[in-house]
Amino acid sequence: MFAKRIGITFFGCGLLAAVLAGCGVHPAATLPMTSAATEAATGSGAATTGYATMDPTIGPTKGSTSTPRPTLAPDAWKTLPAIPAFSERAMEIYHRGLALGRNPHVFSKIGDCQNITTYFLADFENPDKYRLGPYADLQPTIDWFKGSFGRKSLSVHGGMNVAAVLSPLWADPAACNSGESPMACELRVNNPSIVIISEEEAWSGDVAKYGTYLRQVIESAIAQGMVPILATKADNLEGGNRIDALIASLAWEYDIPLWNFWESVQWLPTHGLSPDGFHLTQGYGYKNSYFDLPPADWSGWMERNLTALQALDAARRELDMQSAP
Numbered sequence: 001m002f003a004k005r006i007g008i009t010f011f012g013c014g015l016l017a018a019v020l021a022g023c024g025v026h027p028a029a030t031l032p033m034t035s036a037a038t039e040a041a042t043g044s045g046a047a048t049t050g051y052a053t054m055d056p057t058i059g060p061t062k063g064s065t066s067t068p069r070p071t072l073a074p075d076a077w078k079t080l081p082a083i084p085a086f087s088e089r090a091m092e093i094y095h096r097g098l099a100l101g102r103n104p105h106v107f108s109k110i111g112d113c114q115n116i117t118t119y120f121l122a123d124f125e126n127p128d129k130y131r132l133g134p135y136a137d138l139q140p141t142i143d144w145f146k147g148s149f150g151r152k153s154l155s156v157h158g159g160m161n162v163a164a165v166l167s168p169l170w171a172d173p174a175a176c177n178s179g180e181s182p183m184a185c186e187l188r189v190n191n192p193s194i195v196i197i198s199e200e201e202a203w204s205g206d207v208a209k210y211g212t213y214l215r216q217v218i219e220s221a222i223a224q225g226m227v228p229i230l231a232t233k234a235d236n237l238e239g240g241n242r243i244d245a246l247i248a249s250l251a252w253e254y255d256i257p258l259w260n261f262w263e264s265v266q267w268l269p270t271h272g273l274s275p276d277g278f279h280l281t282q283g284y285g286y287k288n289s290y291f292d293l294p295p296a297d298w299s300g301w302m303e304r305n306l307t308a309l310q311a312l313d314a315a316r317r318e319l320d321m322q323s324a325p
Helices: 088-099 133-144 182-190 207-223 242-254 300-318
Strands: 103-111 192-198 227-231
Touching (some): 103 182, 133 300, 182 192, 182 207, 192 300, 207 227, 227 242, 227 300
Parallel strands (some): 192 227
């Protein structure tokens, strides 16, 4: 039994009364499958690519093949590992991006308050703020992506859900062009090779609409030669883990990597969540990247920073970024 820690709640995503939901090659042979359609969960029809500017030679892509993949069984996503694998499809997207001039040393973040630099990944810019402990082999990845961890993303903001990230109304007028969405602005300015997409929020509990907008975000990144890493979330405010199931099904459909953050926090007390059931617990003294601490002192934010770094490490190794120019 792990000792109970005090969770410090951070209310950076706005009023919870108005917001619902939390702020690779998968081994197909071992996963239960079903051929049932998922239109009800994901929304029907092909979505447009949104506001992002794309290379005209690359159109939106719904999947890796012309034949639809069978969908995951309803709860199969819970068995997927926290750290993603990177398929041939991801490799194809990555190398197409290199040909377009994407920077292999850069990643971008898209999402809400669970992605702000106050707590998420920024510790890795300062050696005094992290201790890798048994994860010392992650240091080359910190060195590889240095500068991206602490950078404030133009497509991250408290309360910025998957629809808002596509709306020019949410863009920073000081950094973005007129009519440009936060996502389009961030990808243009930062020119990443990897895009971490972590969207916990859906308004009015409309999961199908969430799926429609998430498709636009995914397709826009792919069309620009940027490998999307989709993240599941720790909370279940919408009920039935419907958003996590949808996220995993889209990662499977598009054959892109899934960072199954939900799976990684199941061992933590309260699954790494504060009493509000939404925000993550803090490490003692806000030490969210001290990975040499005993298990009883771990928090939701520690697990989030570690597994996100491990996902980036998998990208660096499996996409063979070391050989990139």
